């Protein structure tokens with residue numbers, strides 16, 4: 001990293017960066033989230049583990065309302081995302097503009113990168129700062145270059161995503177999310193689509209962000225990485241949080257057989 | 266073949282070129298605008314407009330352009346409401362009838378091309394934009410439309426060329442485009458082969474120019490495909506050093 005900041009400690013005195021209460025989500029008959037409660041404090045790194053289909057991605061997508069939960073509340077940085085009930089029983093955001101503003105404060109990094117294919121790496125990073133936050137272009141470009149340098153792909157700024165390796169694309173996607181200076185970063189299996197030899201470069205960037213004291217929720221299958229960098233580990237199973245706490249407690253032997261089986265792979 | 270006559274004919278056809286080009290350009294611009302509107306209606310399933318557009322596309326793709334042109338040119342005059350309306354100042358002119366028929370026809374084909382292109386925009390890229398706080402027109406203008414356009418361009422370029430050739434039907438409602446002038450010369454000289462060879466050459470040249478234009482546009486819109494991509498690779502990535 002360019003500037004070394006002392007590792008920040010999560011601060012439970014402040015209101016949580018993310019607070020989820022009674023969250024429920026179903027797809028048709030399938031209930032994917034069955035009442036989720038948790039808080040992520042400022043500066044806290046939360047890893048979310050769980051078997052495939054346990055609802056981890058759905059949980060992240062509900063936090064920034066890419067999926068609208070049927071019940072429950074999500075509060076980000078003190079602002080609750082207001083939902084109103086539609087006539088057909090589903091819910092929708094009460095104020096779409098407020099939702100956009102809130103989403104702009106939540107950075108999201110996807111499993112398959114999802115960089116915009118018609119823009120260069122630099123174009124990807126400055127897109128939302130210039131058009132959503134409407135900040136001066138020159139300032140955004142300068143910041144974007146610094147971020148690309150930070151994630152180690154400064155030399156790729158003018159390349160198109162299709163010319164980058166998976167690891168480089170994911171680091172560009174991380175820079176794109178950081179450019180909005182989000183209150184919280186959501187990572188959905190950021191290394192799952194990568195060849196094994198490219199995983200390390202992305203994990204290094206995420207680790208550096210953790211050491212900077214950024215608030216992050218990370219869905220991952222990299223158990224030892226999660227154990228290493230997390231303040232809190234959450235284990236999801238079948239739509240509920242089964243275990244949650246500091247890694248050394250959650251991973252303590254004999255604690256939860258399902259978790260033990262998951263850790264062993 | 267009489268080359269002197271051929272070159273004379275060629276020169277005589279030149280005044281038709283601006284008419285042909287203007288007809289093609291205007292109908293394509295008008296048609297593309299309509300096509301985009303129709304495509305958005307279809308993709309977003311805006312009812313009841315959606316049903317209207319489906320019917321419209323079905324009718325205009327399912328009937329010959331010539332029939333559409335004749336219905337507009339001969340048919341509209343039978344409605345007193347139209348004859349007494351302001352639109353009649355245009356619709357009595359063969360030029361505007363031809364333009365209207367061409368534009369409505371290409372709008373039907375174009376809307377299907379654009380609909381397919383809009384549907385092909387990867388869901389993940391849209392989600393990434395929404396996650397950054399983009400929505401509505403901003404999301405469409407900055408992300409969805411540019412990606413769709415790149416997807417649509419090859420097929421739409423084909424539509425451009427079809428339309429250049431379709432303008433020749435306008436000669437049947439008395440327009441003096443390249444084909445219209447050619448028909449008149451044939452009537453005067455009874456030498457169809459030379460005249461059509463000259464006319465065909467002109468269409469060929471226009472189409473060639475258009476193909477070049479579309480290719481330039483494609484290269485400009487897809488700088489990443491300009492030359493063969495190096496294998497996006499493991500090898501290159503390994504040399505990277507993360508600070």
Ligand SMILES: Nc1ncnc2c1ncn2[C@@H]1O[C@H](COP(=O)(O)OP(=O)(O)OP(=O)(O)O)[C@@H](O)[C@H]1O
Nearest residue numbers: 027030032050051052053054055056057058059189
């Ligand atoms: N859009 C959708 N429509 C219908 N069902 C869905 C949809 N998205 C997810 N599901 C279902 O919801 C369940 C939970 O999905 P989710 O993607 O949240 O799991 P996950 O924990 O992220 O799994 P993985 O580790 O495989 O990514 C799965 O059974 C999945 O099939």
Ligand SMILES: [Mg+2]
Nearest residue numbers: 056057058189
């Ligand atoms: Mg998932």
